[in-house]
Amino acid sequence: xxxxxxxxxxxxxxxxxxxxxxxxxxxxxxxxxxxxxxxxxxxxxxxxxxxxxxxxxxxxxxxxxxxxxxxxxxxxxxxxxxxxxxxxxxxxxxxxxxxxxxxxxxxxxxxxxxxxxxxxxxxxxxxxxxxxxxxxxxxxxxxxxxxxxxxxxxxxxxxxxxxxxxxxxxxxxxxxxxxxxxxxxxxxxxxxxxxxxxxxxxxxxxxxxxxxxxxxxxxxxxxxx
Numbered sequence: 001x002x003x004x005x006x007x008x009x010x011x012x013x014x015x016x017x018x019x020x021x022x023x024x025x026x027x028x029x030x031x032x033x034x035x036x037x038x039x040x041x042x043x044x045x046x047x048x049x050x051x052x053x054x055x056x057x058x059x060x061x062x063x064x065x066x067x068x069x070x071x072x073x074x075x076x077x078x079x080x081x082x083x084x085x086x087x088x089x090x091x092x093x094x095x096x097x098x099x100x101x102x103x104x105x106x107x108x109x110x111x112x113x114x115x116x117x118x119x120x121x122x123x124x125x126x127x128x129x130x131x132x133x134x135x136x137x138x139x140x141x142x143x144x145x146x147x148x149x150x151x152x153x154x155x156x157x158x159x160x161x162x163x164x165x166x167x168x169x170x171x172x173x174x175x176x177x178x179x180x181x182x183x184x185x186x187x188x189x190x191x192x193x194x195x196x197x198x199x200x201x202x203x204x205x206x207x208x209x210x211x212x213x214x215x216x217x218x219x220x221x222x223x224x225x
Contacts, residue, residue, distance in 0.1 A: 016147025154180025
């Protein structure tokens, strides 16, 4: 089974993803700008998942360790991270962009979606990745908090968008290793703008109802991929 690099693995979403994948026997590499922080986060995963195969590395080195790379950083750090990964990412890799272009809530105002000239964070990522690297959008509606709570049983859909059917299928294969997460193909990468827009909506719903609701689509066929 291929190793899965998670850039931004020391953040809440990346850490939760690392925990869940490691528990299913997937080798994980935690990527961070700070090697010490990456090592520390890898140690936290090993402390919670017995026998976890996980290591911490600086982002560029981490990104070279596997064919499916997850980018789990805040939107404000997306551009910087992708600039630093230009020489690390290569032909045939898939970059799964999990960033949401959100403006932080200020003075009690709701979190809002930022405008992105390319249309979405995922489309901006595609513009910044090297030729031959396919970009897939996913994991925008999954609670980082619940991913990090291993005792919580997940039961929700993961909306996946991308221009390459093969890349989407490969990304879905990794995400689908986590029990309770069902990847759903939502079309081309331009659909990411609609998927990313669900993030502030869910934040608002969850804040109002003090919960961690996700997304579940009904009426889908049993075989999705």
